[in-house]
Amino acid sequence: MKRLYDETLLTPLRVARNSKYLDWDAQPSQFKEYPAFLFRYAFDEVAALKVAQLSRCVTFLGEISSKPYYRLNLPSAGNLHPTELYLQIRGIRGVISGIYHVDAKNGCLVLIQEIDKEGLEPYVGLRHRFKGMLVVVSTVPFRSEWKYGRRAWRYCDLDAGHQAGSVLAAASATGQNVTILSGIDTEGLHQALGFGDEEYPVVALGIGEEGDREAGRLEHALMHVCPLDYSEGTRDASAYLLAPKISDAKGYRPEKIEEETILRRRSARRFSGEALSKEGADFVASLLQEVPEPLHAWQIWMHHPTLPDGIYRDGVCVDRGEYAKLVCRMLVDQYFIAEASAVVILTTDAFGPGALLGAGIFVQRVYMEAGQKGLGVTGIGAYYDLKLQQFLGTDEAILYVAAIGAV
Ligand SMILES: Cc1cc2nc3c(=O)[nH]c(=O)nc-3n(C[C@H](O)[C@H](O)[C@H](O)COP(=O)(O)O)c2cc1C
Incomplete structure (x- = not known):
């Protein structure tokens, strides 16, 4: 870890070397988009999906140099938002059980694959089927490396932390119990979610409760969709596959949070x-x-x-x-x-x-x-x-x- 700390330090010399002109037209795409043929729920279509919307949504849309400029309900280093969010929904009335991508840009949940006995449980340290939502936060390093170089490795984890914290706040606002799941199988999830070299799972949370019926591993990985329009590669892929050690400490949990607080955050x-x-x-x-x-x-x-x-x-x-x-x-x-x-x-x-x-x-x-x-x-x-x-x-x-x- 000392090596990663040293390699990602900021020093006056590194800041001077990195302060080059940035061509914002070359900014890699900020949002992952799954194919249009997949089924979608708009955020406001089902009340149970409110927690997904409050976890990750666009709260400001402007324009800079004739390009749309988005801000979300959570902060991000340089507003680059390398994070993506996925939900496995199981046993929620009125919602098809399956694995979804949270598409903040278009305000919807995209159904990537339906589930039955199999699911993401075995990859997040659970033996039994989880009733409710399993949440997976991933990171797309190139979105941040493009601007910040090696320092981006830290920003990706900090941003993923903000995303996990945002799920905790959304659960608080909707009055639901949530747990940070320690001990995820990073490589297994990476493969099961169909990620390539551009995207890595970071942390998982559970909103709901574990049942008593066994859950199996997914028979097929999810479809692979590139989260970027282009990439120059990730600088140190092995650093992104290190499974973060995190405990579900009380200190991470916010007090009762109002919906307005989430939507107005800046x-x-x-x-x-x-x-x-x-x-x-x-x-x-x-x-x-x-x-x-x-x-x-x-x-x-x-x-x-x-x-x-x-x-x-x-x-x-x-x-x-x-x-x-x-x-x-x-x-x-x-x-x-x-x-x-x-x-x-x-x-x-x-x-x-x-x-x-x-x-x-x-x-x-x-x-x-x-x-x-x-x-x-x-x-x-x-x-x-x-x-x-x-x-x-x-x-x-x-x-x-x-x-x-x-x-
Ligand atoms: C990991 C991280 C590092 C950040 N570093 C800085 C910083 O050094 N200086 C600063 O003014 N803002 C910093 N920010 C705030 C972002 O610039 C801000 O979140 C982004 O511009 C989006 O604006 P918003 O938070 O109002 O949505 C940081 C945010 C995060 C999550």
């Missing part, structure tokens, strides 16, 4: 510079106390209503000081963050795909709960890793950063 593009109310600051501090192992949360308070500004770890001030400008420099000169109230830095001593995934899930929870309280949040993936480590005085790997504040 990343903050500016902060007001005002201090939070004491209640707001206490809320941020207590939310960060819930960060699950193996993640740790550092906070750089820049505008705290009552406590001294400075560096905090696990709620304890370890260094007082005014660090806003210095922190922005380490976040690759993103100076709008100086007006945020706090910068949260997630670190770990167990760097790998599972920790990155967990960081994405946790920050999605922060987006949801802070958003519900009217606070602004932005996930930050661009930072100089080694400089941040040195600043905090830690050997722990930096996983992800988030800015929170009044907007």
Whole structure:
């Protein structure tokens, strides 16, 4: 893992080398589209599919250089959205049991293959047929590598974490139980879902419950559909096949989330510079106390209503000081963050795909709960890793950063 951390570090030299002109006309396709002859349910056709819509949907459609510009209900590094989402539906009244692709662009679920005794259960660590929905999050690395090169490996797992967190929020909004399934068979799923070199499964969740009838493996893999209009290959395919280790920790689960919060979510593009109310600051501090192992949360308070500004770890001030400008420099000169109230830095001593995934899930929870309280949040993936480590005085790997504040 040390090798992957080092290869995907941002340093001033790497940032300078990568800051080339990007031809947005050459952006690879952002959405996978299954053939038109397949059966589809529109998101609003069946009430039980609401949870799919709230997990992944388009919430803004604009235009840039005469091309459509989509934003979704979940954030993504550079708005590139390398993630795709699949559902196995079994035993839900009024819905054909089968494996579906969630087609966010067209607002529908596409039935790829019907199921009976066989299904995805054996690939996600379940012996018995699962009544409800099995959710699989995949990643299409080239969509992100196209812009970010090797750094994209981290962004793909962070983005997949946001997608998993978005499923948790959607389940909360629709009042359903959901479990993060640990121990997926990444290679088995890769083959069963008909993926090629362009797409890899990352994480699975279950909404519903396991029954007592045995489930078999799929007799045939699903049809292969390329998720891209073109590709220049994936830089390190083996890195995408590492099965992320993730546990179903309580800290990943959001409180009751409203549908409106999901549909209105945006990343903050500016902060007001005002201090939070004491209640707001206490809320941020207590939310960060819930960060699950193996993640740790550092906070750089820049505008705290009552406590001294400075560096905090696990709620304890370890260094007082005014660090806003210095922190922005380490976040690759993103100076709008100086007006945020706090910068949260997630670190770990167990760097790998599972920790990155967990960081994405946790920050999605922060987006949801802070958003519900009217606070602004932005996930930050661009930072100089080694400089941040040195600043905090830690050997722990930096996983992800988030800015929170009044907007
Ligand atoms: C993994 C990840 C890394 C991100 N890094 C940054 C960043 O360094 N700076 C920034 O301003 N926004 C960052 N963002 C936010 C995205 O730019 C934002 O999600 C995207 O532009 C879409 O906008 P929306 O979140 O409002 O839908 C990041 C988001 C994710 C998920």
